[in-house]
Amino acid sequence: MNTQEAIEKLKxxxxxxxxxxxxxxENRLYIKVSNDALVEAAKYLREELGFDxxxxxxxxxxxxxxxxxxxxxxxxxxxxxTLILKTDVDRENPKIPTLRDIWLGVQKFERETWExxxxxxxxxPNLKPLLLPEDWNEGYxxxxxxxxxxxxxxxxxxxx
Amino acid sequence: xxSQESMERKEVKKGLLEKFPTPxxxxxxxxxxxxxWPIHFVTGCCSPEFMQLFGxxxxxxxxGVLPMMSTRQSDTIIFVGNVxxxxxxxxxxxxxxxxxxxxxxxxxxxxxxxxxxxxxxxxVRVKDYMKVDIYVAGCPxxxxxxxxxxxxxxxxxxxxxEG
Numbered sequence: 001m002n003t004q005e006a007i008e009k010l011k012x013x014x015x016x017x018x019x020x021x022x023x024x025x026e027n028r029l030y031i032k033v034s035n036d037a038l039v040e041a042a043k044y045l046r047e048e049l050g051f052d053x054x055x056x057x058x059x060x061x062x063x064x065x066x067x068x069x070x071x072x073x074x075x076x077x078x079x080x081x082t083l084i085l086k087t088d089v090d091r092e093n094p095k096i097p098t099l100r101d102i103w104l105g106v107q108k109f110e111r112e113t114w115e116x117x118x119x120x121x122x123x124x125p126n127l128k129p130l131l132l133p134e135d136w137n138e139g140y141x142x143x144x145x146x147x148x149x150x151x152x153x154x155x156x157x158x159x160x
Numbered sequence: 161x162x163s164q165e166s167m168e169r170k171e172v173k174k175g176l177l178e179k180f181p182t183p184x185x186x187x188x189x190x191x192x193x194x195x196x197w198p199i200h201f202v203t204g205c206c207s208p209e210f211m212q213l214f215g216x217x218x219x220x221x222x223x224g225v226l227p228m229m230s231t232r233q234s235d236t237i238i239f240v241g242n243v244x245x246x247x248x249x250x251x252x253x254x255x256x257x258x259x260x261x262x263x264x265x266x267x268x269x270x271x272x273x274x275x276x277x278x279x280x281x282x283x284v285r286v287k288d289y290m291k292v293d294i295y296v297a298g299c300p301x302x303x304x305x306x307x308x309x310x311x312x313x314x315x316x317x318x319x320x321x322e323g
Contacts, residue, residue, distance in 0.1 A: 131246070131282075132246065132282070133245050133246045133249070134246075138281070141281050141282075146281070148279040148280075148281060149279070151279055151280060151281045152278055152279050153273055153274040153278045153285060
């Protein structure tokens with residue numbers, strides 16, 4: 001499968017819901033969809049275009065644009081094409097349906113994104129802290145407005 | 161592990177040894193200084209350097225330093241590498257399980273002072289949670305430096321200054 005053909009197919013199927021689609025080089029495919037068409041697009045990518053192996057998932061916080069951009073990195077084992085599937089969610093109320101029913105491998109990455117960025121994955125079976133302590137309630141560390149100053153280690157030996 | 165487990169600083173209790181007269185204490189310390197049996201709490205990238213200590217070149221078993229797998233039979237805990245807040249709960253558990261008298265050695269910048277991550281939300285300093293006997297500076301310290309630190313601890317035990 002050619003990446004340009006894949007972009008054509010996606011644009012014919014979803015039209016305006018595909019916000020950006022590009023293939024800067026061979027074996028790379030960048031697609032940004034609007035968040036209401038995410039699950040259908042993911043199902044189409046898995047079943048029709050053959051992207052079958054989950055590599056990673058995560059997100060980035062953009063406070064000026066007031067969005068959190070989420071990504072899922074999926075690889076196609078038949079065509080050796082890596083797909084980066086992106087979508088935006090509202091920063092104040094970040095909710096997105098989970099993609100673990102389509103690619104089971106993203107479950108733990110979504111759990112990590114939930115704890116570090118505060119994105120709620122609807123339908124995710126196990127949203128519990130993974131890297132942070134079990135009783136963590138001090139906010140979401142990977143958001144840009146998380147204050148690190150209270151955690152700074154003091155200089156010198158204050159025990160004396 | 162329950163999430164309510166406390167993370168307060170552990171104080172060193174005065175052991176039974178304090179009640180004995182000085183010559184017996186000295187004899188006891190002399191014996192202890194030749195049998196430091198540490199457990200190692202290895203969580204970071206100082207560990208490849210730390211592994212050298214028990215290899216053929218540095219071989220700390222010459223001074224009776226025998227790496228132990230059981231907390232109940234060891235008398236020193238060696239922190240090697242960065243300790244996160246979640247990991248510190250487990251480390252305090254290990255520290256509580258060790259019999260008195262016990263010593264703490266901290267190796268590397270991360271465990272000493274958070275090192276290259278001074279603003280980290282996740283790392284903690286070991287000295288906020290327990291009494292530390294020996295710090296070894298470096299990022300990572302060379303095996304010679306770590307061996308020197310452990311020999312310093314041995315000297316400290318021999319002179320009865322630790323704890």
